[in-house]
Amino acid sequence: MPDDVGKLLEIAQQAAKKAGKVVWEVYDAEDYVAYAKDDDSPVTTADYLANEIITSYLQEHAPDIPIMSEEQDNPDLTIRAHWPRYWLIDPIDGTQEFVARSGDFAVNIALIEDNQPKIGVIYWPAGDSLYYAVRGQGAFKSSPQESGPIHVRSFDNPKEDVVVIAISRRQSRDKVMSRMSEQRIYQTLPLGSCSLKACFIAEGKADFFMRIGQTGEWDTGAAQCIVTEVGGDILSVDFERLSYNQRNILTNPNFLVMGDQNVNWQEVVNYYEED
Structure with a gap:
């Protein structure tokens, strides 16, 4: 270093x-x-x-x-x-x-x-x-x-293992679960801040987090560095890279924090925008 x-x-x-x-x-x-x-x-x-x-x-x-x-x-x-x-x-x-x-x-x-x-x-x-x-x-x-x-939790069977979802204490569980594939089994873990949920994913205590709602680049900068270094990733709900210091506004799109990259998260997430 x-x-x-x-x-x-x-x-x-x-x-x-x-x-x-x-x-x-x-x-x-x-x-x-x-x-x-x-x-x-x-x-x-x-x-x-x-x-x-x-x-x-x-x-x-x-x-x-x-x-x-x-x-x-x-x-x-x-x-x-x-x-x-x-x-x-x-x-x-x-x-x-x-x-x-x-x-x-x-x-x-x-x-x-x-x-x-x-x-x-x-x-x-x-x-x-x-x-x-x-x-x-x-x-x-x-x-x-x-x-x-630390490292993300490795799935024994990436296609079938239970996915542990970190869910905000103040966010509707249904709001998240309605956007997840019905082909998987899930457990939920209530937590607080965005970065804390990302850290729990980074150390293998959870596997996934979906953030729906306004955040800023400061909510993901540190977390993204940590999560990507342990085998996970943070992307927008459209599976695009988040940007830093490239726009006048500093708000993030809705985003996903994902653990083991052997899981096909695009099949797990059934995201849609509300009317």
Whole structure:
């Protein structure tokens, strides 16, 4: 691993853990105020605090790398299109879960290089778990219970094995299941943030996640790096690559997180757009 990449990975890890631990203290003490954004999605003073901690740390230790974040005003594409690399952060992925007190929220930090994730770091405060990856170097998990490389679950029979679907706690189960092939058997695992579901797929605790609804590039950047390094993938529901820093808008299409690539996921997913 080049020294520059190794150093940047360590910086991202430290920033995520630093913000995550402070956010957990705020969460534990219920010492925050919640607001509604213009799109009615929630944001809290903890989101802004985490954003400040992360951006300050990144600017101190990697001052030449620009930052994009969910919780700040980001430059127009005419400016950021010239960035060879930049940090992409979601200070609290799963703010709804933070407010609902499920514990299923995480801190996301990605380094995007040449419009694709190069480094992905996700810290889950409730489990004191750090998931991380560098493109081409594999992915790992570090927690009090276990540390080491992770990998998606390998299917014994890719055509018939039960598929474990990670489903958002606040999303209708029927909304997802109606878009899945009736030729398979499924189990569901309720979870919170997008990135946490992706991490559970990356470590083999689930196999699939379908996100229907608005997300931003910061919701998938770190997760995509981790999932693709362990034998999985993240694609739009049309099975197209997600883009980073190539459009004026920073929203994602509806997308899929898939584990074992020996499974023909295009046969498993029966996606359709609602009228």
